[in-house]
Amino acid sequence: MAIEGADLVKAAAFLGAGIAMGLGAIGPGVGEGMTAAKACEAIGQNPREAGLLTRTMLVGQAVAESTGIYSLVIALLLLFVV
Amino acid sequence: MMEFDAQAWVKVAAFIGGGMAIGFGAIGAAIGEGYTASLANLAVSRNPKISGDIFKTMLVGQAVAESASIFALVVAILLLFMNPSNASMIQAAAFLGAGLSMGFGAIGSGIGSGFPGGQACFGLSRQPAVASRLTTNMLIGSAVCQTPAIFSLVVAFILLFMNFSAAPLNPNWAALVGAGLSTGLAAIGSGYGGGMAAGASCEGVARQPEAVGNLTTIMLVGQAVAQTPAIFGLLVSFILIFKVWPETAQIQTAMALLSAGLCAGFGGIGPGLGNGMAAEGAVRWVARNLSSAADLMRIMLVGQAVSQSTAIYALVVSLVLIFVV
Numbered sequence: 001m002a003i004e005g006a007d008l009v010k011a012a013a014f015l016g017a018g019i020a021m022g023l024g025a026i027g028p029g030v031g032e033g034m035t036a037a038k039a040c041e042a043i044g045q046n047p048r049e050a051g052l053l054t055r056t057m058l059v060g061q062a063v064a065e066s067t068g069i070y071s072l073v074i075a076l077l078l079l080f081v082v
Numbered sequence: 083m084m085e086f087d088a089q090a091w092v093k094v095a096a097f098i099g100g101g102m103a104i105g106f107g108a109i110g111a112a113i114g115e116g117y118t119a120s121l122a123n124l125a126v127s128r129n130p131k132i133s134g135d136i137f138k139t140m141l142v143g144q145a146v147a148e149s150a151s152i153f154a155l156v157v158a159i160l161l162l163f164m165n166p167s168n169a170s171m172i173q174a175a176a177f178l179g180a181g182l183s184m185g186f187g188a189i190g191s192g193i194g195s196g197f198p199g200g201q202a203c204f205g206l207s208r209q210p211a212v213a214s215r216l217t218t219n220m221l222i223g224s225a226v227c228q229t230p231a232i233f234s235l236v237v238a239f240i241l242l243f244m245n246f247s248a249a250p251l252n253p254n255w256a257a258l259v260g261a262g263l264s265t266g267l268a269a270i271g272s273g274y275g276g277g278m279a280a281g282a283s284c285e286g287v288a289r290q291p292e293a294v295g296n297l298t299t300i301m302l303v304g305q306a307v308a309q310t311p312a313i314f315g316l317l318v319s320f321i322l323i324f325k326v327w328p329e330t331a332q333i334q335t336a337m338a339l340l341s342a343g344l345c346a347g348f349g350g351i352g353p354g355l356g357n358g359m360a361a362e363g364a365v366r367w368v369a370r371n372l373s374s375a376a377d378l379m380r381i382m383l384v385g386q387a388v389s390q391s392t393a394i395y396a397l398v399v400s401l402v403l404i405f406v407v
Contacts (some may be wrong), residue, residue, distance in 0.1 A: 005087055005089070005090035006090070008090050008091075008094055009090050009093040009094060009097070011094075012093065012094035012095075012097040012098050013093075013097045015097070015098055015101065016097035016098045016099075016100055016101030016102075017097075017101060018101070019098065019101035019102055019105045020100070020101035020102075020104050020105040020158070021105070022105065023102075023105030023106055023108070023109060024104060024105045024108035024109070026108075026109045026112075027108050027109035027110060027111065027112030027113050027116075027192075028108070028112040028116075029112075030112070030113045030116060031112040031113045031114070031115055031116020031117065031119070031196075032112075032116055033116070034113075034116040034117055034119075034120045035116045035119040035120045035123065037120065038119075038120030038121065038123050038124050039120070039123045041124060041127075042123045042124045042126065042127030042128075043127065045124075045127050045128070046127040046128070046130065049126065049127060049130045052126060052130060052133055053123055053126055053127055056119070056122060056123050056126050056133065056136075056137060056140075057119065057123050059119075059137070059141075060115070060116070060118070060119020060120070060122060060123065060140060060144070061116070061119060063115050063119065063141070063144045063148070064111075064112045064113075064115040064116045064119060064144075065112075066148065066151075067107070067108035067109075067111045067112045067115075067148070067151040067192075068108060068112060070104055070108060070151060070154075070155045070158075071104050071105060071108045074100060074101065074104045074155070074158050074159070074162065075101070077162055078097055078100070078101065078162065082093075082097065082162050082163070
């Protein structure tokens with residue numbers, strides 16, 4: 001079974017894409033979950049401010065999402081561009 | 083294995099290294115930023131009137147935590163698109179090492195930088211009047227906490243840009259991969275530990291604003307000791323990168339060098355975490371009991387020295403693996 005050099009490179013690109021997005025999904029998941037949990041606690045303590053607290057939660061989660069987006073971009077680059 | 087040309091192997095290593103760099107690198111910053119956002123939310127619920135200040139502090143704190151993953155993104159992009167003209171197998175090993183170094187190195191610093199950000203936001207809700215001191219403390223603490231990620235970035239850049247083609251492939255490939263592992267892994271503990279100390283100091287400033295001088299001092303001393311395992315890792319990395327081993331077909335020399343990197347790397351995780359825990363305890367109690375600051379500093383240093391011992395054992399074994407066997 002002869003493996004071409006170009007195939008090996010593609011194989012590595014796919015492997016890299018999987019590692020990038022797979023591991024990259026861990027962090028935002030944990031971080032945004034923590035944010036949501038504390039947001040629930042915060043609203044439980046102060047229900048009148050639910051609107052402000054929800055907005056703060058969403059902005060905080062959006063920032064934590066950014067590293068997941070970086071991983072997605074690198075994974076897509078590995079799959080389709082390089 | 084030699085049917086593929088070196089160019090293919092270099093690309094293989096670059097892509098896998100790049101995937102690992104951003105994959106691992108994204109973990110830490112996201113968790114840290116999530117922690118900051120979660121405490122910011124609690125702070126807003128406690129004190130909705132200053133939600134604007136809390137929001138701003140949260141974003142600044144998250145920006146510092148983000149920097150570790152930005153380093154990782156830069157290394158990943160360089161790995162994906164850098165096409166070196168002098169492709170050789172040793173370059174493949176260097177690229178893999180660079181990806182490992184930055185990937186692992188960003189984890190600890192990312193999570194760690196989240197702690198001061200979160201505690202600063204929560205502290206604001208308790209004591210809005212000391213906002214500037216809290217922000218200053220948060221920035222100092224999280225900046226020191228980024229140091230291990232910067233070490234990892236330095237090692238990654240050296241591995242990416244230095245020309246290794248003069249070095250024979252075996253056993254130097256193992257030295258370069260080991261160099262990446264050494265700094266990258268050791269940075270995990272030191273980054274997280276430094277962050278714990280910084281978080282406690284922000285909480286302490288909110289509790290006792292007059293103690294800000296003592297708190298910052300103890301935090302910096304504790305963080306400095308917590309950085310030591312990362313410095314050991316960096317030292318071993320530099321030795322592995324800059325020393326060129328003569329060509330040998332024996333597998334055990336290569337494995338000794340790889341193992342030296344693993345030893346210094348993994349060996350730094352525990353002591354880094356432990357030193358950070360000690361520093362956090364000391365800082366936390368200085369805030370509550372300012373009069374015993376000197377005693378607390380002494381006990382912290384003694385305790386950190388003991389917990390540092392296994393990092394020293396790991397360094398010794400690494401050096402033995404490099405120089406003796």
